[in-house]
Amino acid sequence: MTLRNFAFIGPRGAGKSRLSRKFAKRLDRLLLSTDTLISYEAGGLPIRDIVAAEGWAGFREREYRLLEKVAGMPAVVIDCGGGILVDVDADGSEYFSERKAALLREKCTTIYLKRSVQWLLSRELDSSHRPTLAADYEAVLRRRLPWYEKAADYVLDLSGRDVNEGIEELLFHFRDKS
Numbered sequence: 249m250t251l252r253n254f255a256f257i258g259p260r261g262a263g264k265s266r267l268s269r270k271f272a273k274r275l276d277r278l279l280l281s282t283d284t285l286i287s288y289e290a291g292g293l294p295i296r297d298i299v300a301a302e303g304w305a306g307f308r309e310r311e312y313r314l315l316e317k318v319a320g321m322p323a324v325v326i327d328c329g330g331g332i333l334v335d336v337d338a339d340g341s342e343y344f345s346e347r348k349a350a351l352l353r354e355k356c357t358t359i360y361l362k363r364s365v366q367w368l369l370s371r372e373l374d375s376s377h378r379p380t381l382a383a384d385y386e387a388v389l390r391r392r393l394p395w396y397e398k399a400a401d402y403v404l405d406l407s408g409r410d411v412n413e414g415i416e417e418l419l420f421h422f423r424d425k426s
């Protein structure tokens with residue numbers, strides 16, 4: 249039995265944080281949230297404030313540096329922020345983050361929590377901790393969804409199913425592989 253770690257990826261609001269907490273508990277593993285650790289390292293500043301101060305480029309850089317530290321830890325569950333596969337260029341345009349994808353590929357079993365575009369749009373979350381991504385959130389989703397597919401070792405489609413069913417599927421699929 250190897251002690252490979254798990255990383256959850258997927259768009260904002262897919263349920264990564266909630267599911268990964270339950271999953272880590274079932275496996276009795278340590279759960280690490282990239283968002284929470286980035287905030288903590290920034291002296292407790294909410295992500296919204298980090299982005300306001302440093303721009304998305306600053307936040308993506310923090311995300312990369314944090315992922316470098318946690319991706320190789322053995323036997324942990326990593327709850328990634330929705331933009332873990334994103335970097336931004338000088339004019340603020342998003343592109344696929346090969347450097348963060350490479351860390352996930354090399355060091356983690358990456359699970360994509362898949363939801364339909366309609367489901368995600370109907371639940372787009374408005375919270376003081378989640379800075380607005382763009383006026384056209386659907387365009388953001390359509391650009392990013394293929395990136396999650398590309399980076400995933402396993403796709404967990406939660407359409408019409410609850411979190412517990414999803415966890416049972418993962419425990420079954422990875423029963424001899426984790």
Ligand SMILES: Nc1ncnc2c1ncn2[C@@H]1O[C@H](COP(=O)(O)OP(=O)(O)O)[C@@H](O)[C@H]1O
Pocket residue numbers: 258259260261262263264265266267330373410411
């Ligand atoms: N399956 C679900 N059923 C009901 N509420 C959910 C479910 N998954 C997530 N939520 C709620 O939706 C919100 C976003 O979930 P969260 O786990 O934070 O998503 P993510 O980390 O992918 O952005 C939270 O308020 C959470 O309580």
Ligand SMILES: O=C(O)C1=C[C@@H](OP(=O)(O)O)[C@@H](O)[C@H](O)C1
Pocket residue numbers: 258259260261264265283295328329330331332334377378379381
């Ligand atoms: O999609 C994104 O770019 C982001 C998603 C957020 O995490 P959740 O997916 O947990 O909401 C958080 O990392 C930050 O606000 C940026």
Ligand SMILES: [Mg+2]
Pocket residue numbers: 264265266283327328329
């Ligand atoms: Mg989250």
